[in-house]
Amino acid sequence: xxxxxxxxxxxxxxxxxxxxxxxxxxxxxxxxxxxxxxxxxxxxxxxxxxxxxxxxxxxxxxxxxxxxxxxxxxxxxxxxxxxxxxxxxxxxxxxxxxxxxxxxxxxxxxxxxxxxxxxxxxxxxxxxxxxxxxxxxxxxxxxxxxxxxxxxxxxxxxxxxxxxxxxxxxxxxxxxxxxxxxxxxxxxxxxxxxxxxxxxxxxxxxxxxxxxxxxxxxxxxxxxxxxxxxxxxxxxxxxxxxxxxxxxxxxxxxxxxxxxxxxxxxxxxxxxxxxxxxxxxxxxxxxxxxxxxxxxxxxxxxxxxxxxxxxxxxxxxxxxxxxxxxxxxxxxxxxxxxxxxxxxxxxxxxxxxxxxxxxxxxxxxxxxxxx
Amino acid sequence: xxxxxxxxxxxxxxxxxxxxxxxxxxxxxxxxxxxxxxxxxxxxxxxxxxxxxxxxxxxxxxxxxxxxxxxxxxxxxxxxxxxxxxxxxxxxxxxxxxxxx
Numbered sequence: 001x002x003x004x005x006x007x008x009x010x011x012x013x014x015x016x017x018x019x020x021x022x023x024x025x026x027x028x029x030x031x032x033x034x035x036x037x038x039x040x041x042x043x044x045x046x047x048x049x050x051x052x053x054x055x056x057x058x059x060x061x062x063x064x065x066x067x068x069x070x071x072x073x074x075x076x077x078x079x080x081x082x083x084x085x086x087x088x089x090x091x092x093x094x095x096x097x098x099x100x101x102x103x104x105x106x107x108x109x110x111x112x113x114x115x116x117x118x119x120x121x122x123x124x125x126x127x128x129x130x131x132x133x134x135x136x137x138x139x140x141x142x143x144x145x146x147x148x149x150x151x152x153x154x155x156x157x158x159x160x161x162x163x164x165x166x167x168x169x170x171x172x173x174x175x176x177x178x179x180x181x182x183x184x185x186x187x188x189x190x191x192x193x194x195x196x197x198x199x200x201x202x203x204x205x206x207x208x209x210x211x212x213x214x215x216x217x218x219x220x221x222x223x224x225x226x227x228x229x230x231x232x233x234x235x236x237x238x239x240x241x242x243x244x245x246x247x248x249x250x251x252x253x254x255x256x257x258x259x260x261x262x263x264x265x266x267x268x269x270x271x272x273x274x275x276x277x278x279x280x281x282x283x284x285x286x287x288x289x290x291x292x293x294x295x296x297x298x299x300x301x302x303x304x305x306x307x308x309x310x311x312x313x314x315x316x317x318x319x320x321x322x323x324x325x326x327x328x329x330x331x332x333x334x335x336x337x338x339x340x341x342x343x344x345x346x347x348x349x350x351x352x353x354x355x356x357x358x359x360x361x362x363x364x365x366x367x368x369x370x371x
Numbered sequence: 372x373x374x375x376x377x378x379x380x381x382x383x384x385x386x387x388x389x390x391x392x393x394x395x396x397x398x399x400x401x402x403x404x405x406x407x408x409x410x411x412x413x414x415x416x417x418x419x420x421x422x423x424x425x426x427x428x429x430x431x432x433x434x435x436x437x438x439x440x441x442x443x444x445x446x447x448x449x450x451x452x453x454x455x456x457x458x459x460x461x462x463x464x465x466x467x468x469x470x471x472x
């Protein structure tokens with residue numbers, strides 16, 4: 001019997017939502033790690049019962065948790081993230097040099113093939129890897145040291161490495177994104193990296209076409225076409241057809257192209273989802289109407305999906321890691337809000353139902369399709 | 372000389388370590404804050420990094436060390452702990468700041 005497991009990270013704990021393939025009746029488990037900020041949880045594609053979780057706190061720092069039984073039980077793993085060598089400096093908000101300081105793990109990306117290998121995107125912007133199931137972490141310092149690191153400047157949320165995409169066809173290729181440094185790619189398993197920001201235009205930075213400095217909010221990829229990337233930038237929805245070497249804008253008829261989350265349909269590589277947010281100073285939907293916008297043409301032409309979503313007095317946000325899809329025959333789409341709702345569409349976005357309405361603010365959503 | 376130091380942890384760290392309100396650690400030699408924390412982390416490795424930064428070993432900003440109605444947070448971690456702590460009459464309290472939402 002197929003089913004889904006939705007891993008929800010919130011400001012005050014983690015929740016695990018499960019359902020069968022109909023996705024109508026849900027079991028809610030949690031809070032796990034109640035009271036802690038759960039930035040991200042993600043299961044291993046190679047072993048769905050292996051789940052990694054980032055548990056953090058302004059009081060007690062960063063912890064990494066690991067489950068080997070699908071989230072029923074957890075054990076704390078190594079939480080020592082040490083920058084390689086002398087860390088040096090990046091830019092602070094005012095442009096002055098600021099030492100690299102580890103603050104938290106924003107995103108955990110398990111290997112596509114090995115349950116014991118997992119990548120961690122951290123603040124201040126760096127990429128770490130564990131090859132022993134999170135018993136130890138090593139920085140992939142080629143990223144931070146490739147040359148532009150001293151120019152990186154934090155976005156409002158911090159200098160966070162929030163996106164890690166593993167190429168399923170080329171194990172040596174990884175894409176990452178940092179707010180507000182931009183997107184980067186390695187083609188040699190992390191030894192060397194290059195910025196992939198050509199075509200991005202950010203009018204709020206001194207050089208709008210700069211090599212780095214763009215506030216990339218999230219990037220999505222369909223596994224069948226790993227050279228095609230879709231990006232929700234601070235403003236602008238972008239597309240690349242050559243692994244990030246060049247980008248073009250595909251915001252098209254969106255009511256606003258500001259937003260955080262973006263994802264791709266599990267079976268239709270040209271079907272995209274975004275949640276338009278009013279502006280960078282007003283992080284909520286336009287006119288209090290929560291809308292997912294779907295493009296079936298790889299961008300430019302968008303339609304509003306509203307059925308089942310609040311169309312008045314809704315002033316929540318949907319954060320960058322808070323959207324995911326399942327891969328059941330009819331693709332399910334999920335997103336969580338800062339108001340604590342988790343919505344599910346079991347029909348690829350045509351209609352929506354809340355799974356839960358009153359969780360703490362949702363930071364991340366990941367869906368596992370169980371067969 | 373070995374001292375048995377009682378340590379009182381904040382609720383989240385008690386949950387993390389799977390312990391009750393108070394734990395005890397055996398400290399060899401001079402019982403200092405550093406030695407007590409070293410022993411605590413050795414016995415409960417999941418607490419590494421939660422009270423002191425993993426790299427700098429500095430106290431986390433939103434935590435403080437209290438003992439015998441005194442704030443030891445700004446004392447040298449290598450100073451001897453108060454006698455009442457060393458004798459086990461009073462606990463060393465790791466206190467989380469009352470802040471946040």
